[in-house]
Amino acid sequence: MANERALSRSATPRRSEDDRARRRPVHEERLRTTAGLRGTPALVLSAWRGRSGRRYIVGIHDLAEPELDDMGDAVVLAVRRDAAGIGEIVCVASAGESPRERLTRTWMARARYGGANEMHVHRLAETEAERSAIVADFDAVATTDTMTDTMADA
Template sequence: MAALAYRFTPDLFDEPAPAPETVAREMPLRSTAALSERRFTAWRGRSGRRYVASVFAADDTHPLSFTDAVLLAVSAERQIIAVRDSGPFGVEAALARWQRAVSEAGAKEIHVHLLAEDGASRRAALLDLMPQAETAG
């Protein structure tokens, strides 16, 4: 199996990527800052890569209809608490269970990243954005 390689290309009109981080951080889009309703945002993964996402309320079922998307469950404290790939078929029963579980865990919004080109890109985004498991001791 061939190794996959990803190359980071900074956005032309955005600030340069910071050094790699230990957690993903939200980096709201400056171009939407004046809007009263937040419909889009961006996240900076641990790698420094930027992921633009659409914003939905945690109880909105519309994000469950997207296929081949990266779904981020976001808390009121603006932290990612869970991530998943919606899959190529949008299996609604599984996505609805995930939505209920993340809502119970404190998610207030679901952010949908649609720009990953293929399964490998979605997996890379999931790994870059997913919260790290905390270790005891």
Template sequence: MAALAYRDTPDLFDEAPAAREMPLRSTAALSERRFTAWRGRSGRRYVASVFAVDDTHALGFTDAVLLAVSSDRRVIAARDSGPFGIEAALGRWQRSIMAAGACEIHVHLLAEDGMSRRAALLDLMPEANPEG
């Protein structure tokens, strides 16, 4: 499955702020961050597992929302892993997000179906640069 980009949809979130990370308070004291949460432009909260960008385990999940996160805690890319976790496509995506400056991959597994994953992607993916 190709990386998904949904900026051709109506501008539902034009006035809303960008998605932002809202770390889980219950894990704040832990030395290793294994979980975090993101607040989408809609205000909805998405819990995610945290992986280093080069950790191939992050790409092994099916039917998940994958977020490429930069060191300044921004989502720089997002995609649906797909129902089969197509290794070659996910490997290309991983290499491209590393080149773009991602330091982590956050994996949201709680979207129950394709429609839920699409809604999460719309809510969390970075704004398209209209000038670029």
């Protein structure tokens, strides 16, 4: 097979990280959960991939105001789920322990106005810098809020 030309590794096209990131839209990856040991109810979990391709595990909650007061340090995604079960991020916020960083009723109203019916809560980011980086990873898909901006609206 002398007619086949072998390409060197340097001649083959390579995709850069930026190209791959642009091709990957932010999307949800549903996780299968089962009932816990000894009959405890299953946690409703899901995962989202950010623009970077990083995977964020979230707990799914109803969009309810009483839960905002007990949120703690977390990244919260307001999600609109359609009849086919496909989730779409409406807005993203970073919540912290200080009163200035707590989610406000204004954020909740904005999420509801956008059609959100679920809160997806990512609690594994330990620092404010980590939470800000996650919010930035979802930045292109939704109206992104920080608690400082939201408090100014209230």
